[in-house]
Amino acid sequence: MLPEAVSRALTAAGVGPGARLCCALSGGVDSLVLLHVLHDLAPRHGYVLQAAHVHHGLSPHADAWAQACASCCATLQIPFSLIRVEVPRDDAAGLEAAARRERLAALDAIRCDWLAFGHHQDDQAETLLFRLFRGSGVRGAAAMAPFEMPSAGRPGRVRPLLDCRRAGIEAWARARGLDWVEDESNADVRFSRNFLRHRALPALGEHFPAAVPTLARAAAHFREASDLLDELAALDEATCGGEPLQRCAVMSLSDARIANLLRWQARRHGWQMPVQARLDEALRQLRAVAQPLRVVLGEMALCAYRNLLWLESAVGGTYEPRDWCGSATLSWGAGEVRFELLPGRGIARSLLEKAGSVRLAGRRPGLRMQLASDRPRRQFKNLCQEAAIPAWLRDRLPVLWVDDVPAWVGGIGVAAEFACAPGDEGVVPEWRPAGVA
Structure with missing residues (x-):
């Protein structure tokens, strides 16, 4: 049953008594069902539930969606927040990515311990395919985690429906007479994810009926491999002297392990890794060029001096007395x-x-x-x-x-x-x- 799956996911994440849990409510069937289930489970788990809707203003129906979310929360007596954001139409990352970035930034600013998202197993399969077609590595292919712990002042994220199929969620909503909104942009196959959802996955399902759960299971395997690579990076960092690293110790590692270590350090500091070709060139210079060395890799720079090796921000700040x-x-x-x-x-x-x-x-x-x-x-x-x-x-x-x-x-x-x-x-x-x- 769907409520039991949500309950197990909350327990696994550690969402317990006194936790402030905010449901990211779009008004669509997935987040609406999640809100109702979380409302029903609140007495059992002891968390304090609220909801938030991010108003992008990208659709002519955006005001109606916001009102539907507010009305639902009022009926359930759940505290509700409406957050308006401006999405740049000419963003280099594209409108779809820009809207997602602004939405997550707005949600991360909410005063809560956990954000709950309505992502489900079909979303997980789409995410895996989307990232594979972009050439993602093991970490990207891990797709969405069932939960991410709170860190650095940011609330944790939990996806209690990640093991549930879209069809089961819709059936649960219909059985309880729930009304939800439909985002017309979700039918536009010019968007990559919509193409995967409406064209690619149904075609795969005709030949591989278990395509969605199989892809979701593959994402879990990739996540396990990604976690193991993180553990290896932590061990390599300790062996190489911490921060800064001892260059001769790093040079004893294979290029693959050095790249893994640098990716892990960069992610810990919040820097985006460069494309693989640029990283390969930096490693070539690291082995071939005499000290000192400083190679800019986008937001960060790889630096070597004497026997020290480290990453630093490539963006300078203000050095005011x-x-x-x-x-x-x-x-x-x-x-x-x-x-x-x-x-x-x-x-x-x-x-x-x-x-x-x-x-x-x-x-x-x-x-x-x-x-x-x-x-x-x-x-x-x-x-x-x-x-x-x-x-x-x-x-x-x-x-x-x-x-x-x-x-x-x-x-x-x-x-x-x-x-x-x-x-x-x-x-x-x-x-x-x-x-x-």
Whole structure:
């Protein structure tokens, strides 16, 4: 039975008592059935249910759909939110992709723990075919996950109908006398997904009656393989020294494992991977070109210097000087500088409190610094060379100027005359460039 399938999916995801669950309600039969089932199951699972409808304004019937969703929620006494978004008509990704992107961004902003979507098994089969025809790898072929845990301030996502067929969902709705809206664009086979739904899958079904569940099962196998590749990437990262990676350790891996590791790191930082040909060229340069090396790969750059290897954001931020008045963080470029109070470490807090000005800014001409009392005062260039900081990164290094004297340089350290004595209160600055967790 359909409610039992939804109940099992919620339990597997961990949607339990007190959880704030929001149903993404389009007004179509899938999301409408899901809303009714979630409403019926709420007492059993103990979650707090709400619903939201995203108004794209792309259809002349959009206002009527929004009103239908609002009326349904009012009847069931479910709190309802209507969110209006503007979809760019000339988006490079296409109208269909742009609408989906704007919809998900709006839903992710809702104050809830979980978003529930009405995707079903037929949708899963369509998604797998769509991604295969685009040349997706193992992760893309995994299609939609039954659930995705909440992360980085974003609500989790659960798809309780993913094991249910479209025909069964419609039969459940008709048996209960439910009325739903039909999006006329869903019949337009000029859209790729609609072509797969109305032309490709029915044709496949004539020769392979179990095509939909078989494709959905294949997606589950791809997801298992994708999870194993993620585990391998985590192991390889640990073996290669974490972030940044040890270049010689990375070079002992095959190209396939290096590419897998870089994809995994890029995804963790929210960067989009380049096309395979570009990644292959970056790996070729990594093996053939002498250090230093920096290869831009779209949103990120692959960097190598001495025995270090890392990914960084290719998009620079604003490096504006700013005063430090005791805050825990200051933004710097696309990253930040964090300040932590630790006894006997970093910069002596007493010297900062006595200073007339404490300012975070970039380097200045002629910057020199002594890192220890038994070491000579060194030029900025020499300090960077000793700290293995590549030339392209040096102009981005944050410097903490105390009364116009450099007390700390990101990636290099604290000047000896500002060092905190053992037992005294100290302030430890730490530079976190964009993309470094």
